[in-house]
Amino acid sequence: MSMQVHVITIFPALIESFLSFGIPRIAREKGKMVVEAVDLRSFTGDVHRTVDDRPFGGGPGMVMLAPPVFDAVESIENQHGSAHRILLTPTGRPLNQQILKELVTEDRLILLCGRYEGIDERVRTGLEWDEISIGDYVLSGGEVPAMVILDGLARLLPEVLGHPESVQQESFEQGLLDAPHYTRPRSFRGMDVPDVLLSGNHAAVERWRREQALRLTQEKRADLLADHPPKSDSTTRTESR
Numbered sequence: 755m756s757m758q759v760h761v762i763t764i765f766p767a768l769i770e771s772f773l774s775f776g777i778p779r780i781a782r783e784k785g786k787m788v789v790e791a792v793d794l795r796s797f798t799g800d801v802h803r804t805v806d807d808r809p810f811g812g813g814p815g816m817v818m819l820a821p822p823v824f825d826a827v828e829s830i831e832n833q834h835g836s837a838h839r840i841l842l843t844p845t846g847r848p849l850n851q852q853i854l855k856e857l858v859t860e861d862r863l864i865l866l867c868g869r870y871e872g873i874d875e876r877v878r879t880g881l882e883w884d885e886i887s888i889g890d891y892v893l894s895g896g897e898v899p900a901m902v903i904l905d906g907l908a909r910l911l912p913e914v915l916g917h918p919e920s921v922q923q924e925s926f927e928q929g930l931l932d933a934p935h936y937t938r939p940r941s942f943r944g945m946d947v948p949d950v951l952l953s954g955n956h957a958a959v960e961r962w963r964r965e966q967a968l969r970l971t972q973e974k975r976a977d978l979l980a981d982h983p984p985k986s987d988s989t990t991r992t993e994s995r
């Protein structure tokens with residue numbers, strides 16, 4: 755089974771180039787994530803392939819036209835079947851790891867990338883969307899947010915990561931931030947790797963990592979502890995694997 759994703763954009767080459775590197779590339783090569791970058795301009799009827807126009811009521815900037823978006827969505831779904839539709843917008847629900855874990859269970863996604871001042875409101879009201887924001891800031895387009903989602907999903911798909919257990923150990927998985935990581939050299943510019951990591955004592959290493967994760971979460975993101983009280987020691991990461 756593979757996940758099918760259709761990204762509607764005026765810059766399909768941006769999405770294509772993103773998929774040529776790292777984990778998204780592996781997901782694609784293994785056939786786990788099939789991504790189609792759909793050029794919105796293919797759904798225009800004029801010689802200039804226009805996808806935007808001035809806003810009614812005046813004001814700065816341009817607004818993305820509704821008809822090409824409706825046509826693109828309908829074309830994709832008529833061809834492939836219905837999809838879970840995602841509208842990328844700063845006014846959407848804030849993306850987090852839990853939402854990615856929900857989205858990765860979908861067979862087919864459509865990601866709509868806005869541009870300009872945004873998209874004609876009738877796209878939002880006339881079609882059903884899961885409206886998603888990647889944070890409280892405004893970017894110039896929805897392509898980077900789409901890449902954020904593609905990247906986050908690619909690494910959750912089965913058989914994509916070389917070490918699937920790394921997903922379970924990462925930040926946000928157990929309501930905690932990840933513990934620090936070290937590699938060679940053992941000593942670097944007066945900074946030494948903590949002795950416990952060199953001890954070969956796996957139980958002690960696990961205990962240290964959990965303590966560090968708790969400490970870091972307390973220091974940096976105490977809100978996570980309030981939302982997801984950490985599980986007791988009987989369900990630490992070693993045992994939950």
Ligand SMILES: C[S@@+](CC[C@H](N)C(=O)[O-])C[C@H]1O[C@@H](n2cnc3c(N)ncnc32)[C@H](O)[C@@H]1O
Binds near residue numbers: 845871890892894
């Ligand atoms: C310049 S933004 C439009 C912002 C809009 N006028 C507003 O203030 O909400 C253009 C497009 O970039 C995308 N975008 C920008 N910031 C985003 C964010 N934080 N999350 C998701 N999409 C975003 C959306 O697709 C949006 O339609």
